[in-house]
Every structure is written in C-alpha cells, then in structure tokens.
Amino acid sequence: MLIFHGENIVASRQKLIDKLKRFQGETIRLEGEKINLTQLKQALETQSLFGQEKLVVVENLFSRPTSKAKENFLHYIKENKPPNLVVWERKTIDGRVLVSFKFAQIEKFVVSAIIFKFLDSLSPQNKKNSLFLMHQCLKKDAPEMVFYMLSRQIRNLIIAADLGEKGLERMAPWQKGKFIRQAKNFSLQQLLNFYKKLSEIDWQQKTGRATIPLASQLDLLLASL
Known part of the structure; x- marks a missing residue:
C-alpha cells in the first residue's frame, strides 16, 4: 500500500502520475469522499476481467469528514493491508492517524x-x-x-x-x-x-x-x- 500526502500537491500528483505510467495492469480510480465501503471492497478484492494485476487509486480518503463510515474504511484497510491500494491526499495527514498505517509505504511532499x-x-x-x-x-x-x-x-x-x-x-x-x-x-x-x-x-x-x-x-x- 502506498500513501502520498502533503501540501506540495504538484510534486505528489506527479509522483502518482509516474506510478500509473509504469504500472502495466488495470487501474481503478475512486473518489474517497464519495465512495462507499462496498465499492472499495469490490475494487480491491475482485479479479481483473483479463487476469491482469490491478491497482486501485483512492483520492482524498482521509479528507472525509469524521464519521462511522470513515472509521469503517480505515478499519478495513488496517485489517486487510491491501498491497494494491494507492491513496493520494491533497493535504497533510495528521501523524497521529498515520501511526496505524506503518505497514504502508508513506511519502510526504512538503512545501519549501x-x-x-x-x-x-x-x-x-x-x-x-x-x-x-x-x-x-x-x-x-x-x-x-x-x-x-x-x-x-x-x-x-x-x-x-x-x-x-x-x-x-x-x-x-x-x-x-x-x-x-x-x-x-x-x-x-x-x-x-x-x-x-x-x-x-x-x-x-x-x-x-x-x-x-x-x-x-x-x-x-x-x-x-
């Protein structure tokens, strides 16, 4: 799992674009502020139609307002640790939240x-x-x-x-x-x-x-x- 976050959205966006260009399989893009848990599970757990590798990109999942639904999202990710998930955030994620995601590869993009x-x-x-x-x-x-x-x-x-x-x-x-x-x-x-x-x-x-x-x-x- 990858998490890209930070105020320097130009650099983080470019890193995401580069990642997607290198990936050879199927890519699914989801808007984290709008999707439900069932949609995320289906995207991560169902096999690609042609047996390809699959990469699921979710934007601004951590930016959702605090709610039971958001808690369920984060709990699911922490429990399952999906290796094919990339989360891109338009702002800096609180370090206290990221403590629970030490299994992920996290990159923070700061503004000078x-x-x-x-x-x-x-x-x-x-x-x-x-x-x-x-x-x-x-x-x-x-x-x-x-x-x-x-x-x-x-x-x-x-x-x-x-x-x-x-x-x-x-x-x-x-x-x-x-x-x-x-x-x-x-x-x-x-x-x-x-x-x-x-x-x-x-x-x-x-x-x-x-x-x-x-x-x-x-x-x-x-x-x-």
Missing part, C-alpha cells in the same frame, strides 16, 4: 519554507522583495506549485478583506489575524483584479494558449502588483 515567506511578503508596497522571494521559490519548487499557493493566498486575502474573521472561521486565530492584517495592504478591488489575472493565466496554461512559460507569467504578474 521560502514559499510561505514569499506569500507573507505580498503587498503593493513590497513588490521588489516579493519578486526576489518568488525567484528563490522557483529555484526549489515547480512554477505550478508557486502558482497554486499564490492563488490560494489571494483567495484567502479576498475573503479576509470582504468578510473579515467571519469568512475565516475555520482557521486558527493566528491564521485569521495574519490574513486580516495582510489584506489591509490591498483594496478589495486590487485583490479581485489580481485574482482575475491569476484565473486568466490558469486558463492560458490549461488550454495551451500561453505564449510564455508560467514562471515568466508569474514574473509579469508580480511586477504589476
């Missing part, structure tokens, strides 16, 4: 600390420093990861600027305070315009319409901050 320093630096008055820090990020992480984290940061700043603490109620108090303080460096319209540009870059990258690499697009975007 410099990215958080870059995100905290964002401000129209701090453009030069933000550009410098972003270039440092790009030496350690893929442009796609920097783009993803930047988009998430701007979304949170928009919520902080528009709704204040009420919009950030699921966050820890220190996180709320940090976003609210940083949001004061921008007007709400500035943040919305910035996010619109991020959306345009995302569309260009996904449709092949971009005329320059993503790293260069990020450069121009930060320069326009």
Whole structure:
C-alpha cells in the first residue's frame, strides 16, 4: 500500500502520475469522499476481467469528514493491508492517524519554507522583495506549485478583506489575524483584479494558449502588483 500526502500537491500528483505510467495492469480510480465501503471492497478484492494485476487509486480518503463510515474504511484497510491500494491526499495527514498505517509505504511532499515567506511578503508596497522571494521559490519548487499557493493566498486575502474573521472561521486565530492584517495592504478591488489575472493565466496554461512559460507569467504578474 502506498500513501502520498502533503501540501506540495504538484510534486505528489506527479509522483502518482509516474506510478500509473509504469504500472502495466488495470487501474481503478475512486473518489474517497464519495465512495462507499462496498465499492472499495469490490475494487480491491475482485479479479481483473483479463487476469491482469490491478491497482486501485483512492483520492482524498482521509479528507472525509469524521464519521462511522470513515472509521469503517480505515478499519478495513488496517485489517486487510491491501498491497494494491494507492491513496493520494491533497493535504497533510495528521501523524497521529498515520501511526496505524506503518505497514504502508508513506511519502510526504512538503512545501519549501521560502514559499510561505514569499506569500507573507505580498503587498503593493513590497513588490521588489516579493519578486526576489518568488525567484528563490522557483529555484526549489515547480512554477505550478508557486502558482497554486499564490492563488490560494489571494483567495484567502479576498475573503479576509470582504468578510473579515467571519469568512475565516475555520482557521486558527493566528491564521485569521495574519490574513486580516495582510489584506489591509490591498483594496478589495486590487485583490479581485489580481485574482482575475491569476484565473486568466490558469486558463492560458490549461488550454495551451500561453505564449510564455508560467514562471515568466508569474514574473509579469508580480511586477504589476
């Protein structure tokens, strides 16, 4: 059994893609937040139609809300230790949960600390420093990861600027305070315009319409901050 997790979803996703490319048998993909236990059992326990090896990939199983159903999923996996199961998570799994899965091969994909320093630096008055820090990020992480984290940061700043603490109620108090303080460096319209540009870059990258690499697009975007 394999478990890929961590905040660096670009790296973990690439690891999953590489794993699937190398696998020669039948692959079954399941959405962990929607499936039921019967579906998981059938996927893992039934033989492939053509007698091939079978790999079952479940995404975001650990991200399910706490419930009896989730307990049953995890109990089944711990009891049966399915060797043909790969779990991919879009976030970091609590280490206390993973203690029960020592039989699995677990890989954690972390985001470099410099990215958080870059995100905290964002401000129209701090453009030069933000550009410098972003270039440092790009030496350690893929442009796609920097783009993803930047988009998430701007979304949170928009919520902080528009709704204040009420919009950030699921966050820890220190996180709320940090976003609210940083949001004061921008007007709400500035943040919305910035996010619109991020959306345009995302569309260009996904449709092949971009005329320059993503790293260069990020450069121009930060320069326009």
